Amino acid sequence: MSEPLRIALAGLGTVGAGVIRLIEANAALIARRAGRPLQVTVVSARDRNKDRGIDLSPYAWEDDMVIMGERADVDVVVELVGGSDGPALALARTTIEAGKGLVTANKAMIAHHGLELAQKAEAAAVPLKFEAAVAGGIPVIKGLREGAAANEFSRVYGILNGTCNYILSTMEDTGRDFAAVLAEAQAKGYAEADPAFDIEGTDAAHKLSILAAIAYGAKIDFAAVDTTGISKILAADIAQADSLGYVIRLIGMASTENSNGTERLFQRVQPHLVPFDHPLAHVDGATNAVVAEGNFSGRLLFQGAGAGDGPTASAVVADLIDIAREMERGGEAGAPFSVPVAELVAMDRADTGHRMGRSYIRFVVADRPGVLAEITAAMRDAGVSIESLIQKGRHDEDGEVLVAMVTHEGPESAVAEAVRMLEGSASLTRAPLVMHILAD
Ligand SMILES: NC(=O)c1ccc[n+]([C@@H]2O[C@H](COP(=O)([O-])OP(=O)(O)OC[C@H]3O[C@@H](n4cnc5c(N)ncnc54)[C@H](OP(=O)(O)O)[C@@H]3O)[C@@H](O)[C@H]2O)c1
Numbered sequence: 001m002s003e004p005l006r007i008a009l010a011g012l013g014t015v016g017a018g019v020i021r022l023i024e025a026n027a028a029l030i031a032r033r034a035g036r037p038l039q040v041t042v043v044s045a046r047d048r049n050k051d052r053g054i055d056l057s058p059y060a061w062e063d064d065m066v067i068m069g070e071r072a073d074v075d076v077v078v079e080l081v082g083g084s085d086g087p088a089l090a091l092a093r094t095t096i097e098a099g100k101g102l103v104t105a106n107k108a109m110i111a112h113h114g115l116e117l118a119q120k121a122e123a124a125a126v127p128l129k130f131e132a133a134v135a136g137g138i139p140v141i142k143g144l145r146e147g148a149a150a151n152e153f154s155r156v157y158g159i160l161n162g163t164c165n166y167i168l169s170t171m172e173d174t175g176r177d178f179a180a181v182l183a184e185a186q187a188k189g190y191a192e193a194d195p196a197f198d199i200e201g202t203d204a205a206h207k208l209s210i211l212a213a214i215a216y217g218a219k220i221d222f223a224a225v226d227t228t229g230i231s232k233i234l235a236a237d238i239a240q241a242d243s244l245g246y247v248i249r250l251i252g253m254a255s256t257e258n259s260n261g262t263e264r265l266f267q268r269v270q271p272h273l274v275p276f277d278h279p280l281a282h283v284d285g286a287t288n289a290v291v292a293e294g295n296f297s298g299r300l301l302f303q304g305a306g307a308g309d310g311p312t313a314s315a316v317v318a319d320l321i322d323i324a325r326e327m328e329r330g331g332e333a334g335a336p337f338s339v340p341v342a343e344l345v346a347m348d349r350a351d352t353g354h355r356m357g358r359s360y361i362r363f364v365v366a367d368r369p370g371v372l373a374e375i376t377a378a379m380r381d382a383g384v385s386i387e388s389l390i391q392k393g394r395h396d397e398d399g400e401v402l403v404a405m406v407t408h409e410g411p412e413s414a415v416a417e418a419v420r421m422l423e424g425s426a427s428l429t430r431a432p433l434v435m436h437i438l439a440d
Pocket of ligand 1: 010011012014015044045046047048065079080081082087105106108109132136233305307308309363
């Protein structure tokens with residue numbers, strides 16, 4: 001068997017410690033599959049003395065993680081520190097510049113700097129891999145880049161954030177409101193102390209922008225993801241959705257659309273109503289799932305744990321095994337985004353205005369006569385056709401009433417216009433909430 005692949009591991013938190021445990025536990029089978037052993041030679045984190053529940057004595061310690069890639073005892077660096085910039089980015093740059101491969105789980109860094117890093121990696125002919133950055137343990141990047149590489153994708157969409165999915169499915173199971181479920185998720189460690197990145201949809205948007213680049217050969221454009229989180233969803237919305245035959249899930253969706261002869265990229269993260277009979281309606285708790293609709297493969301569903309030490313380490317180590325195999329064969333590293341950066345297309349953002357679909361619109365209104373007429377008049381004037389409307393008793397002691405409606409298929413712009421017409425109305429006691437209905 002060949003010489004070991006020598007690994008520098010930066011970051012020894014949840015994922016970093018998981019990688020060490022996995023490489024130790026499955027050493028023999030990994031060596032057989034990779035054609036050579038994987039050997040961690042040096043590690044780094046902030047605090048050398050922290051108890052991490054793993055024995056670090058076999059590994060050298062590096063205080064300055066940024067220079068790990070320059071060490072002579074390292075073939076490849078694994079970055080598990082996190083953050084779009086800071087030490088993670090500095091480490092990624094120095095590693096590639098030193099001619100070493102990089103494996104990372106850092107979706108924020110790839111979403112913001114992936115093109116620059118991929119360009120550097122291609123120029124240096126070194127591998128850059130980030131399977132764990134999207135949907136944790138689910139091999140969805142490999143799935144799109146390799147298994148389904150022959151297909152044109154009509155849509156790629158899914159549940160990309162486990163924290164949001166846990167909160168939404170717990171609200172569904174318990175009937176409790178968002179704030180109470182979030183507090184419980186934080187206490188159980190399912191949500192960060194600062195949950196904004198997750199609940200406002202940013203984390204899902206990072207992942208979606210990476211998937212979209214791979215599925216459509218487009219330059220990553222995280223800034224163009226139209227992002228709405230889940231914090232405005234009420235327990236009453238979940239109950240209404242249920243009575244209409246839907247669950248609510250935060251869905252990230254990418255597709256391309258042709259407008260006036262130009263291919264444009266649509267990227268949106270938004271809570272959706274998902275019909276009970278859609279496979280994503282049954283994705284509960286912290287699970288992630290991605291659907292890719294290929295023109296020859298048909299609908300592919302990738303589902304599994306989107307986070308956690310074991311699943312995320314599984315994806316990181318799979319990337320290391322790939323690198324060991326590629327180096328063993330003296331092979332090319334391959335373009336990180338499937339297509340070389342120079343050939344990725346800078347696609348304009350799709351105009352969501354003429355998208356067609358059905359929507360759920362919820363108003364919380366003052367309990368007085370004429371309010372419903374005002375809302376339905378705005379719908380009529382904007383050209384929105386209402387399929388069903390539910391008016392539900394008192395929302396709370398203040399005498400608020402919940403009015404929820406589902407529209408017929410029509411332009412999204414009409415729904416937006418109706419909501420705009422009602423802006424500032426004294427009848428509304430909260431801002432309206434619009435959620436699109438996931439089309440089959
Ligand atoms: N957790 C998951 O389930 C999951 C899933 C998919 C992807 N990811 C991604 O994986 C990466 C790591 O996540 P994690 O959950 O393992 O994070 P974590 O538990 O917070 O661990 C981060 C590690 O980085 C070290 N670190 C942080 N800032 C540093 C600095 N300025 N200088 C040196 N070391 C520093 C920490 O050192 P100390 O331990 O000494 O403080 C810690 O060991 C992130 O990019 C995350 O988005 C995580």
